[in-house]
Amino acid sequence: MPTPASICLLRTSAIGDVTHVVPLVRTLQAAWPQASLTWIIGKLERKLVGDLPGVNFVTFDKGAGFAGMRAVGDALNGQRFDALLQMQVALRSNLLSLFIKADRRIGYDKARAKDGHGLVIGERIPARTGEHVLDALGSFCEPLGLKQTEVRWDIPIPEEAHAWAAEQLPGEQPTLLVSPTSSHALRNWQAERYAAVMDHAAAKNWRVVLVGGPSAFERSMADAVLAACRHAPIDLTGKDTLKKMMAMLMRAPMLLTPDSGPMHMANAVGCKVLGLHAASNPNRSGPYSDRRWCVDKYNEASLKYLGKPASEIPWGSKIERPGVMDLIGVDEVIDRFEACAEHLGL
Template sequence: MSIPLDRVAVVMMSTVGNAVHTLPVVNSIKAHRPDARITWIMQPGSAALVQGHPAVDEVVVVARKQGMAGFAGLRRELAGRRFDVALNLQAYFKAGVATRLTGAPIRVGYDRARARDLTWMFSTHRLPARPRGHVQDEFLEFLDFLGVPVRLEWGLEPTAEEGGRYAPLLPDAPGPTVAMVVGTTKPEKEWPAERYAALADRIAAELGGRTVLVGGRSPREEAAAAAIRSAASHPPLDLREWDLRRLAYLLSRSDVLVSPDTGPLHMGVALGTPTVSLMGHTNPKRYGPYRRYQELLVDAFGDPGEDYGVSAPNRAGRMERITVEQVMEKVELALRRYRNSSPDGQPSP
């Protein structure tokens, strides 16, 4: 089946991490059809990450928290637009509604088994049924369906203008710079603040490095940052601010990123920043770093010797298993292997 790609709507409204996973989809379509017009329907929290992205012609923001009023606004926003195809990468009911509101005659979504909340009802075409996989791989299935070659590219690198704007935040330093993310959307995914403090002290004492807090300013992040400052002899530089383009710059300037399962983790991997992933609550085979930096993953999700499946659900109380020693070993490995790496995240020869 030949699907026209002149006017493409992409529906992915949720998290920053999923926005990162969507970028290879839009990059691949644009590379395959440079004249295609790609409109991305998303919510405000992630929109700043891709505004002005060369593969995205237009971002339409949905005020999803406004409920039906937000979707009424989306209907008005889309009223004058015409799409050939809409891709619903998100298996939730509200994403299905947004997909239907595009009015596209071809609406592609997941097969029934993977389409939660009856979102399959809003699709005219469905992906072939497959077992669950990594989120990124599932997104790339849409390219297979369209007959578009995959380009595993994200294009998150800061622009020259952003580099000039944000450079004063992080002046050059003689030792390595290790960025740390302390907060996520779910407290079950977070690593204890006192262990970040101990890690910061070890990086300063043993590596002559500096640590930097990046991320947002939610109440839990504020509390964690305060606890780290109180406990650490070498407190990290606090550069948290929920400016996603600023965050991309800071991650690109860091030698190593230490992060639990949250959006900045996937941003770091996409940017080619060696990323030490702290995974315990969520399944790293489905939500962990994609392809890169697998040897830097600290896996507290599985038991020793366990061959868990990609569909294994969340597990409570596992983040406490991750020790400072384990994370420090991964930071040291990252610096040995990648500190002078190429921009695509490949180790030095």
């Protein structure tokens, strides 16, 4: 099979999934260092990975609709790629792919395709079930004759971000970062329960830091958590950037979060994740490298809301129902915190 000279990757969002694409980029670069790589990506997501060396990034403005798609086509300036890796199945992304010219158009297998995906691709990745999202994305190199055997991120973090993180988290006191908000509201835990775990960590002499983005929704969740805390944590909600968050995660041994972008950012830099899973399957979308510290109530959620065990529902089904995250108890999260702290020797 000839070595492709040019490859276009289309994965515009979200933060966690974009993080999962980085090992694929590393795999392609290691195998074919001379190949030209172009990545079509969202505006926010580019702020996280847009400085990866050796990759030409083209930003897609999702809010601009059809004009945003046409802008991507204009930016590509008629370039034709040896291969397009169409790694997003949403209708908008399928339409966007029509502005990209490629000799080979590789997409998902039929079980994972939707919204007309099959109409815009010519080849499919191997049909598999039971895969983590990162492994599914990694398999996009297989039709090209490669196999992703190593998972490496090395996402660049600028010195100013490290300096900022060192100012916020000085010294050697162990830090628990708490990122309480997923963009999917039904994946979020109760503010009072976050506060109970944070108070426990503070009583164990951990520095507790609340983090999150600048949106009104995240501010409101942070305020609810702060109101419920007996020991006031440091509140950095809305004060960091994605790169500053990465730098903090490198300094903190542990992150408490639901299934969200920060979960996968943390995993990429080796920060242990106390993941909260009931609405989503941690074996599919949890922290890739180490899920020992997650609380997994996905099977209980399946039994309660769908009337059957998780083993009998389609892989990756979301159980985003009101109250599903209430299946996770405070004591179970504290248990995982203590086990992880012992593992870290803290």
